[in-house]
Amino acid sequence: IQLTQSPSSLSASVGDRVTITCRASQGIRSSLAWYQQKPGKAPKLLIYAASTLQSGVPSRFSGSGFGTDFILTISSLQPEDFATYYCQQLDTYPLTFGGGTKVEIK
Amino acid sequence: EVQLVESGGGLVQPGRSLRLSCAASGFTFDDFAMHWVRQAPGKGLEWVSSISRNSGSIGYGDFVKGRFTVSRDNAKNSLYLQMDSLRVEDTAFYYCVKDSALDLSLDYWGQGTLVTVSS
Numbered sequence: 001i002q003l004t005q006s007p008s009s010l011s012a013s014v015g016d017r018v019t020i021t022c023r024a025s026q027g028i029r030s031s032l033a034w035y036q037q038k039p040g041k042a043p044k045l046l047i048y049a050a051s052t053l054q055s056g057v058p059s060r061f062s063g064s065g066f067g068t069d070f071i072l073t074i075s076s077l078q079p080e081d082f083a084t085y086y087c088q089q090l091d092t093y094p095l096t097f098g099g100g101t102k103v104e105i106k
Numbered sequence: 107e108v109q110l111v112e113s114g115g116g117l118v119q120p121g122r123s124l125r126l127s128c129a130a131s132g133f134t135f136d137d138f139a140m141h142w143v144r145q146a147p148g149k150g151l152e153w154v155s156s157i158s159r160n161s162g163s164i165g166y167g168d169f170v171k172g173r174f175t176v177s178r179d180n181a182k183n184s185l186y187l188q189m190d191s192l193r194v195e196d197t198a199f200y201y202c203v204k205d206s207a208l209d210l211s212l213d214y215w216g217q218g219t220l221v222t223v224s225s
Contacts (some may be wrong), residue, residue, distance in 0.1 A: 034210040042215035049209050086151055090210035093165045095153040
């Protein structure tokens with residue numbers, strides 16, 4: 001199953017609302033996770049089951065979608081949110097990741 | 107506190123072998139499946155392998171093609187990845203990752219160990 005993320009990069013300002021999309025090549029129900037990765041660090045799980053916030057993750061992050069189309073939303077971008085975000089499908093082996101979306105400071 | 111510490115990375119020539127290890131602590135190791143995920147420098151994430159709690163179910167990425175073998179020792183709280191016939195394109199950071207036990211999402215990651223395949 002291939003995952004296509006868009007955009008591949010974006011520039012935004014602190015306080016902006018940011019949305020990142022992830023499209024699966026076939027239906028994966030709600031079997032999708034989102035990760036955040038900062039330079040030189042390991043990825044961090046943000047959301048699983050498409051819309052469930054991982055413990056400790058700020059509520060400005062939210063996920064939605066089902067089937068083939070999914071969205072990660074950051075309601076009000078904070079300085080610590082500048083990073084690369086990846087989606088991952090959990091429906092079928094081999095597990096696959098999207099290509100990533102780099103969120104940069106405008 | 108969950109900790110995953112990888113070791114065993116380094117510089118290796120094409121065609122040679124390397125064995126990665128991951129020491130786990132802070133959780134009941136044999137209650138969780140484990141994964142290896144890799145990331146070439148400056149590139150995206152790529153799932154390498156998964157192993158179930160009792161090693162009864164194992165999976166590999168399509169690119170592995172029989173070259174890698176994942177294993178675990180629950181008595182030692184350790185995960186392993188034996189990598190044979192290494193190729194230049196296997197150069198990457200290799201992460202040891204804990205399964206969340208919810209839906210195959212990956213909730214704790216090690217810091218990664220760098221494998222460089224070069225002549």
